[in-house]
Amino acid sequence: MATAKDFSRLGDIEGVSSYILVRNDGYVVSENYEEAVALASAIVTSGKYCDSLSEDLEGRRYIYCCVERTSGDNVLVFSLGRYYLGIIKHADCDPQQLADTIIGFLKGLS
Amino acid sequence: MEYESKLSDIIASLPEVVGGFLYAPDRGVYSNQTEGIANDNSLQQVSFKLTKIVSMISVHFQDTGGIRVSFRDLILFGTQIENEQWLFLLHQPSLSAGMIKMTVQMALNIDVADQPQTTIAQTVVDPSAEVQPNQDIMAILLADESELRESLIHIQEELAQYIGPVAELVFKDSVEIWAANNTPSSENIPELISMVAQEIDDEEDRKSFLDSHTSKEEE
Numbered sequence: 358m359a360t361a362k363d364f365s366r367l368g369d370i371e372g373v374s375s376y377i378l379v380r381n382d383g384y385v386v387s388e389n390y391e392e393a394v395a396l397a398s399a400i401v402t403s404g405k406y407c408d409s410l411s412e413d414l415e416g417r418r419y420i421y422c423c424v425e426r427t428s429g430d431n432v433l434v435f436s437l438g439r440y441y442l443g444i445i446k447h448a449d450c451d452p453q454q455l456a457d458t459i460i461g462f463l464k465g466l467s
Numbered sequence: 468m469e470y471e472s473k474l475s476d477i478i479a480s481l482p483e484v485v486g487g488f489l490y491a492p493d494r495g496v497y498s499n500q501t502e503g504i505a506n507d508n509s510l511q512q513v514s515f516k517l518t519k520i521v522s523m524i525s526v527h528f529q530d531t532g533g534i535r536v537s538f539r540d541l542i543l544f545g546t547q548i549e550n551e552q553w554l555f556l557l558h559q560p561s562l563s564a565g566m567i568k569m570t571v572q573m574a575l576n577i578d579v580a581d582q583p584q585t586t587i588a589q590t591v592v593d594p595s596a597e598v599q600p601n602q603d604i605m606a607i608l609l610a611d612e613s614e615l616r617e618s619l620i621h622i623q624e625e626l627a628q629y630i631g632p633v634a635e636l637v638f639k640d641s642v643e644i645w646a647a648n649n650t651p652s653s654e655n656i657p658e659l660i661s662m663v664a665q666e667i668d669d670e671e672d673r674k675s676f677l678d679s680h681t682s683k684e685e686e
Binding site: 381382383384392395396398399401402403405406407409410413414415417418419420421422423424425426427428430432434438439452453456 | 505538564630633637
């Protein structure tokens with residue numbers, strides 16, 4: 358089973374500026390972002406909204422969501438059961454490529 | 468009307484785009500061109516949720532633009548176009564983010580990366596503004612003279628026992644959706660309870676929450 362320490366390696370992935378792993382009650386499990394506590398509820402609520410999208414779109418399974426920013430430092434939200442992972446990416450990194458890398462990393466943990 | 472025809476043009480110009488629709492908070496979903504992928508009610512929920520996500524993230528990062536949600540076989544892309552109106556497109560994953568942005572930009576003759584920044588930032592520059600839509604309906608429903616006050620406070624307190632500190636935020640969002648789709652009344656409270664229960668992940672906890680409210684109604 359993955360531990361918080363395993364998730365700390367997210368910070369080493371190329372293209373990841375910051376990450377925040379939050380339990381569904383808002384508790385921050387692991388992060389390398391100074392405003393993590395403030396951002397936690399937005400990540401959890403965004404993840405819950407995205408989880409519920411499958412009910413609206415004929416059972417389609419949500420993989421991740423990306424809030425785009427003009428700076429390019431987009432915010433990605435992944436749903437991990439009772440946890441939600443927020444990633445702030447580097448501006449010069451391709452979001453789809455980074456998402457694929459993150460998904461591969463998460464699969465490696467399970 | 469202008470955006471409706473432009474939406475049609477975008478859909479026609481890219482074979483990977485399987486549909487699209489327009490949304491405005493005060494008008495709901497209009498110009499549903501999704502060819503049966505989803506009905507207006509479903510798209511209403513989708514639009515509400517996605518614009519809410521952007522609004523929440525905007526509190527922390529004021530340069531937010533659009534949103535992209537990746538599903539296994541489909542990507543849902545949304546961008547704010549004007550006066551809180553949103554354009555959403557459903558497209559196949561093979562279509563790149565750059566291509567879809569460029570096409571929208573050309574069709575609407577706007578910079579989709581820059582356009583939303585000002586309008587979103589204006590509405591969320593003060594973090595308290597992010598929850599403004601909820602505050603209005605919540606303030607009305609929780610007023611001293613409201614017949615629903617006691618019930619709503621009780622549901623929220625009970626929810627907090629199961630999901631913790633995010634209960635207040637989750638409950639407000641649920642009430643907003645509930646009030647938008649139902650007449651807020653004692654008769655419709657079971658609908659709200661059912662919606663709120665979906666926020667409890669643990670099946671046993673969810674059942675316990677529902678049972679406690681069912682037994683209270685029977686009393």
